[in-house]
Amino acid sequence: MSDAASRHQPVMLQRCVDLLAPALQHEGAVAIDGTLGMGGHTEALLERCPNATVVGIDRDPQAIALASERLARFGARFIAHHAEYDDMTGAAAAAGVDKVDGVLLDLGVSSLQIDEADRGFSYAQDAPLDMRMNPQDPVTAADLLRDADQKELARILRVYGEERFAGRIAESIVKRRESDPITRSAQLVDLVRACIPAATRTAGGNPAKRTFQALRIAVNRELDILEEAIPAAVEAVGVDGRVVVMSYHSLEDRIVKNIFADGATSQAPPGLPVVPEQDQPYLRLLTRGAEKASAEEAEANPRSKPVRLRAIERVRLTPPSRLRRTA
Structure with missing residues (x-):
């Protein structure tokens, strides 16, 4: 095989x-x-x-x-x-x-792409936040988290991830990156988990999955x-x-x-x-x-x-x- x-x-x-x-x-x-x-x-x-x-x-x-x-x-x-x-x-x-x-x-x-940890697609493995399907493309997920303004981040999470807490997550990303750049998947998972009320985390798997989906869709258009x-x-x-x-x-x-x-x-x-x-x-x-x-x-x-x-x-x-x- x-x-x-x-x-x-x-x-x-x-x-x-x-x-x-x-x-x-x-x-x-x-x-x-x-x-x-x-x-x-x-x-x-x-x-x-x-x-x-x-x-x-x-x-x-x-x-x-x-x-x-x-x-x-x-x-x-x-x-x-x-x-x-x-x-x-x-x-x-x-x-x-x-x-x-x-x-x-x-x-x-x-x-x-999911199984290659260093591609950064999976919220289950810590890796650099890349998410590019074509490694020759210029913008990674980390670049997007660094450069997009709060309004655009919220739109990406809400529209592409159907994330109900998009505004809260976007606000937290902008505050966090001022002192600590978000470059790895584990950082983003922890940030998203902290933004989502505990009562809503029990269903639907990892609370970061919608955020990861949204960023992947945005990075790869x-x-x-x-x-x-x-x-x-x-x-x-x-x-x-x-x-x-x-x-x-x-x-x-x-x-x-x-x-x-x-x-x-x-x-x-x-x-x-x-x-x-x-x-x-x-x-x-x-x-x-x-x-x-x-x-x-x-x-x-x-x-x-x-x-x-x-x-x-x-x-x-x-x-x-x-x-x-x-x-």
Whole structure:
């Protein structure tokens, strides 16, 4: 077993493959795994779909290296693309095509990033507050805690972490950094714990988890990229192509849900005998609402517990009036 395979258990692996495989059976099929990670989903797709090539996108060079080693046995059927996951056009070009047949996005932080203590993603291990998915990016979590003003810190914690004590935590950060820079995860955990009333700490795990989530999202611009990536994924697939997205918190899932629902809904007024082409749905929902991991998977792989999976099929080209993003 490769190092990558031993360190990561892909979430909802079989369901993702089952949803994407029908679009990847023909000769020359191409899929994009927009969140390559350690290559588990890509490996399963390449094994299930022998006619397919998969382009794996990741902004983490370490993930690219580990996955490339794992997938070397597939030769030219796997192509690595070092970029942020909204670069669907670049990924398709890397495979020499204009349109692809499937896109998979497994959002959030990867096992590789959580398990590497010195990356600073985990509130369970003391480490420098880095949190960059791409180590070449200029701003770390420690930089953000040092430079952002109190209002901006409160906004980040409230919006990205849905933290009800955001104002109190932001005020404490600003006071603390005047004399003691907050550069390590243990410092931040202790600060957040002191800000949250004891009566509210008993449920929901570590009281710092929402703060860590918020900082990670802000450092990596995750929601900004996601708002570009979902329309880009839809436009990357041709007619009969499929897109599967797994989200791990409500902010991500809301973006995915709204964009998918918009494309699957007629824009014509009710009662028209004939719906104009430009008003017809161009997506078909493949899932009823958001699917969750089974109880068995959630028990075996705790990281699958919060997952929300949604999938669509492209049934026609997007009318120009409804394009959300141009290539």
